[in-house]
Amino acid sequence: METFYLSRGEGRYQPTEHTAGPWTPDAQHFGPPSALLVRELESLPCDGERGLARVTVEILGPAPLAELTVTAEVVRPGRSVELLSATLSAGDRVVARAAAWRLAVTDTAEVATVPGEETTALPSVADCPVAEWPEGWHGGYLDAVEWRAARGAVLTAGPAAVWARQRVTLVDDEKPSPLQRVFTVADSGSGVSNVLDPRRWLFINTELTVHIHREPVGEWICLDAATTVGPRGHATARSTLHDLEGPVAAGTQALLVRHR
Template sequence: MTRESPRSRTGGVRELPPAFYLPLGEDRFQPTEHTSGPWSPEAQHFGPPSALLVRALEALPSSWPNVLARVTIEILGPAPLTELTVRSRVERPGRSVELLSAELAAGPRAVARASAWRITTTDTHEIASAAAPPWPEPDECPPSRWPEGWFGGYLSAMEWRTVSGDIVEPGAAGVWARQRVALVDGEEPSALQRLFTVADSGNGISNSLDPGQWWFINSELTVHVHRPPVSDWIGLDAATVIGPHGVGTATSTLRDLAGPMGTGAQALMVRTR
């Protein structure tokens, strides 16, 4: 995962951070400019924080082979580009199914909490659902476009390819995305961490409103996964529905180069700016 460094105002090459987060020890992390979201350069896009919470959930020890089958991220407030602390624990132990939790905090303030069901793995290859029709390969798809005025930290730290629709036009859309930088400096992100770095983008991909006039911000992200990704590229096939009372729902089919692997959903607050 590499990314070219832009030139500084003096004409020299400015060194970019190597990851979304720099480890500070004792479950503490410093966000880099790559985490900043499209709404404000002072708040993180919640893709990297979601992946950081998943990293903490995956680190919880277990005595049996398992997968995280469902993860919900509750967004409690903006995630600043200041030092963050992550904690995780097993809420309800079990021999085949366990409930896990994690919290992300900026100083004394919790900015997000995660809950997850960890389920033991068995061999179900003979009864697995048939694969869906394949998508075009990422290199067959054009680079994605973004609405004017959206900030480039997180968006520029990812590589985006449009499969269907157009992000700058209202309506459903499909994209491929992959990280240009690591999640945590010095580490190779896990397959599930790669997935969650992208999964929170469903509402932005399928926006049906003018982002210059409307807020459509998600308060949570829920992802069900029936298998982990097997490629660096993560696909989002996303659509947004807006209700009559300021609430919307963005839903996504999540896939990799081998086909669909899960679903994502986000509850949206919708109001004028």
């Protein structure tokens, strides 16, 4: 089946080969696991209309291509503001934890901020060529997503923007939610905007934080990213995530940088 995960019931999921990351075929790219955590957070019951405003995924170790278990709970209930938590485990090992703020939905259309031209001046998907990845990065997750180069180039060091669309579902034949689409690609910011030769350097993110100001519309998500490397082995990748109508969220990743 063309999906990232097969549901085994009772919160258990079997990853397919589409989840395999570019660094090693034995571990998943953390885009699909992040989306799986968001799916579990979205499934938590609530009173009234609410939406996720911020999700932080703490990556505690590699996600193997083996059965995973996902659980979620409301940590701090409230009438307008709630704190949620989700855990992703492989056997007895916790692979990742997510914390999210879920807020009440109200009508603020009359005061909504209109994005500036500098944040929306992206070429249309139809005008963008297929994005190229560094040699040896193909397969698994990268092939399960359609990538189009919008600005800059992944093969060239520095900021870059790519349009992305899932070729496969997240779980079974279920249609991904708008936020699941965002998190499937949000963890790729550091790869899109890498400034280091991956043959000589490792740059591994330990977390992903995404602030959402609206849900995206449609299948295409643009990741407009830039990475800043500090002098002591730390770096930060920052991303603006767009749909075809403009920005929808902001993402950040803390990176460990070191020689191979």
